[in-house]
Amino acid sequence: MAVSRDEVARIASLARLELGEADVDRMTEEMNAVLSYVEQLNEVDTGGVSPHSFLEGKSTPLQPDTVKDFDNLDEALAGAPKAEGTFFIVPRVIE
Amino acid sequence: MSEILSSSAAALAGKLSAGELSARELCQKFLAALEADGHNCLIGVRGEEALAEAEAVDAARARGDKLPATAGLPLVIKDNIVLRGKLPTTCGSKILHNFASPYDAHVVERLRQAGMIVLGKTNMDEFAMGSSNENSAFGPVKGPVAQDRVPGGSSGGSATAVALNLAPLALGSDTGGSIRQPAAFCGVVGLKPTYGRVSRYGLVAYGSSLDQIGPLARTVEDTALLLGVIAGHDGRDSTSADEPVPDFSAGLGKGVKGLKVGLPKEYFPDELDKNVRARVNEQVEKLKAGGAKIVEVSLPHTKYAIAAYYIVATAEASANLARYDGVRYGHRSSKAGDLLEMYRNSRSEGFGPEVQRRIMLGTYVLSSGYYDAYYLKAQKVRTLITRDFTEALGQVDVLLTPTTPTPAFRLGELMDDPVSMYLQDIFTVTINLAGVPAVSVPAGAVDGLPVGAQVIGRHFDEQTVLRVAASLEGDE
Numbered sequence: 359m360a361v362s363r364d365e366v367a368r369i370a371s372l373a374r375l376e377l378g379e380a381d382v383d384r385m386t387e388e389m390n391a392v393l394s395y396v397e398q399l400n401e402v403d404t405g406g407v408s409p410h411s412f413l414e415g416k417s418t419p420l421q422p423d424t425v426k427d428f429d430n431l432d433e434a435l436a437g438a439p440k441a442e443g444t445f446f447i448v449p450r451v452i453e
Numbered sequence: 454m455s456e457i458l459s460s461s462a463a464a465l466a467g468k469l470s471a472g473e474l475s476a477r478e479l480c481q482k483f484l485a486a487l488e489a490d491g492h493n494c495l496i497g498v499r500g501e502e503a504l505a506e507a508e509a510v511d512a513a514r515a516r517g518d519k520l521p522a523t524a525g526l527p528l529v530i531k532d533n534i535v536l537r538g539k540l541p542t543t544c545g546s547k548i549l550h551n552f553a554s555p556y557d558a559h560v561v562e563r564l565r566q567a568g569m570i571v572l573g574k575t576n577m578d579e580f581a582m583g584s585s586n587e588n589s590a591f592g593p594v595k596g597p598v599a600q601d602r603v604p605g606g607s608s609g610g611s612a613t614a615v616a617l618n619l620a621p622l623a624l625g626s627d628t629g630g631s632i633r634q635p636a637a638f639c640g641v642v643g644l645k646p647t648y649g650r651v652s653r654y655g656l657v658a659y660g661s662s663l664d665q666i667g668p669l670a671r672t673v674e675d676t677a678l679l680l681g682v683i684a685g686h687d688g689r690d691s692t693s694a695d696e697p698v699p700d701f702s703a704g705l706g707k708g709v710k711g712l713k714v715g716l717p718k719e720y721f722p723d724e725l726d727k728n729v730r731a732r733v734n735e736q737v738e739k740l741k742a743g744g745a746k747i748v749e750v751s752l753p754h755t756k757y758a759i760a761a762y763y764i765v766a767t768a769e770a771s772a773n774l775a776r777y778d779g780v781r782y783g784h785r786s787s788k789a790g791d792l793l794e795m796y797r798n799s800r801s802e803g804f805g806p807e808v809q810r811r812i813m814l815g816t817y818v819l820s821s822g823y824y825d826a827y828y829l830k831a832q833k834v835r836t837l838i839t840r841d842f843t844e845a846l847g848q849v850d851v852l853l854t855p856t857t858p859t860p861a862f863r864l865g866e867l868m869d870d871p872v873s874m875y876l877q878d879i880f881t882v883t884i885n886l887a888g889v890p891a892v893s894v895p896a897g898a899v900d901g902l903p904v905g906a907q908v909i910g911r912h913f914d915e916q917t918v919l920r921v922a923a924s925l926e927g928d929e
Contacts, residue, residue, distance in 0.1 A: 377809075408836055434555040
């Protein structure tokens with residue numbers, strides 16, 4: 359299953375990456391090299407095999423659904439590229 | 454002075470508690486060594502903060518407070534483990550170059566409770582993606598044995614710092630071999646604990662079903678010591694296991710008499726480097742001489758591990774790395790006319806080529822129409838790989854393998870060939886897929902380049918793994 363140049367451009371858009379023309383060419387080549395390597399998984403008979411290797415005999419732990427405040431808002435906001443009060447500022451979304 | 458720097462952590466702990474050495478003096482010596490080093494193993498150094506913490510330990514000791522045995526011991530930690538303060542946690546990435554964490558990772562809290570002093574954050578492959586430490590935005594780490602050789606990755610800075618006596622101990626993280634492979638290349642001990650043994654709270658996520666934090670040291674005893682500090686349940690990581698934490702050093706020195714050691718035949722293929730095979734065979738002879746029973750076992754799905762791993766790991770990475778969007782922290786592009794442009798430019802400017810490649814692969818294998826063919830298939834193969842281990846470890850106490858197929862390769866040698874680079878991890882990724890613990894222990898050298906032997910154990914049986922590793926170390 360080879361991936362096309364157009365497909366790579368579409369995946370880049372889904373992944374929110376900005377790839378130039380040359381980047382798309384290089385990425386198409388590299389992704390195809392890896393994808394052709396992983397083709398060998400098709401040799402394995404996985405009929406009736408569970409995809410959840412970790413869940414055999416285990417359950418998901420639960421904890422009480424209570425609100426815990428994070429006590430260091432100032433430092434968390436100090437790292438923001440742009441913040442005002444307790445808000446993160448981003449480019450205008452609705453014109 | 455050099456005698457102090459080359460001492461084991463256990464020996465230093467003895468000197469500290471006997472009052473023969475102050476924590477401040479010890480930290481100063483290591484800080485000076487770190488500052489003078491030219492291997493690029495650190496991304497950030499904690500000078501004043503570390504010394505202030507050391508002074509607090511000394512003051513507590515002078516007052517006669519009861520202190521943990523580890524109080525005052527310095528170490529370095531990989532730069533994907535968050536530590537509150539001004540020093541950024543960069544993850545080896547431009548996108549986090551200015552990220553100062555507002556909280557401590559669980560392991561950092563544990564280190565603080567143990568009175569241990571973090572001297573600095575070690576260099577690494579960006580977001581722990583790499584096997585050579587060449588993918589760091591802060592430049593590659595030069596190997597400790599030969600400067601033109603890679604130290605391995607992704608915990609290359611941690612392994613190099615320990616190998617060069619720049620720190621007695623280090624923390625790394627291991628998603629597909631990132632502690633064990635650099636430990637092997639640098640000639641030190643490195644352990645990946647059982648999945649769930651150590652909380653991942655505060656570890657920057659790469660492949661969440663594979664990631665584990667673990668210790669690197671120059672001796673097995675020190676490795677056990679540091680594992681004891683960081684192991685244990687933490688409710689903030691839902692995959693943290695509520696299992697009792699034993700004394701990991703309890704089995705050290707007990708030898709291997711009566712233990713059954715399996716040699717998985719798939720890990721000794723005909724094409725294995727003959728010198729690596731010879732070094733590992735010498736370890737097998739040691740175990741035999743020590744009274745262990747050696748049996749051949751089979752892990753039949755081994756050849757599919759790299760393929761399954763690169764699907765599972767990249768899929769998880771693509772989801773985990775979606776959070777780096779330039780909104781709340783980290784790099785934001787100056788080309789941010791609208792929201793979408795901001796996301797795309799921030800991410801493309803901030804992530805290096807290998808990270809972008811893995812995000813792309815992961816997004817592709819999870820995308821509509823391909824999920825069943827790639828991701829679901831890989832997860833099923835993973836189940837078969839896990840069953841291989843359950844079966845083999847039902848017959849024997851531990852498995853012994855080479856850690857890597859070759860000794861350290863040259864800087865630049867595999868950079869243009871992702872598949873060959875990925876194949877470096879052939880003997881280590883299986884362990885992450887199965888979630889079992891494994892340690893790499895030095896097994897001599899080939900042409901001066903260290904070789905590692907890997908001891909693999911049952912889930913939560915780090916004790917036996919370390920016991921066997923201890924019987925392999927020393928007396929070459």
